[in-house]
Amino acid sequence: MAYWLVLGRTYDPPTPTPPPAPSAKPVPTPMRPLRYECQRCGHQSNTVREEKPGNLFMEICTWIANPFVGGLYSVTREAGKKALCVNCGSEHMTEEVW
Ligand SMILES: [Zn+2]
Numbered sequence: 001m002a003y004w005l006v007l008g009r010t011y012d013p014p015t016p017t018p019p020p021a022p023s024a025k026p027v028p029t030p031m032r033p034l035r036y037e038c039q040r041c042g043h044q045s046n047t048v049r050e051e052k053p054g055n056l057f058m059e060i061c062t063w064i065a066n067p068f069v070g071g072l073y074s075v076t077r078e079a080g081k082k083a084l085c086v087n088c089g090s091e092h093m094t095e096e097v098w
Contacts, residue, residue: 036083037094043087052081 034044054077066070083093 035096036085037096038085038087038090039092039094040048041085041088043085045086046088047085047094048083049089050081051084052077 022072035046036048037044054073059070059073059077062073081094082091085093
């Protein structure tokens, strides 16, 4: 051991090679970082303004008058809702599904 030190060397024991890390699955990166794009004004965002047909007052009234009709009204409103552009209010939105 002293011989090594005199020569100015140090003895490095071979470090055990770490086992190869399990290769993580590459996460597919979306083409665009934002989900929605307006075709009219080109506005890109991750949120849209949702608009339902009818109004909330009518919905509450129908629920009070007849829960069955109220439920039907709610389902109809939910089915008919549209995604609108936050910027210009256009209906023409393209959605990228990740
Ligand atoms: Zn727009």
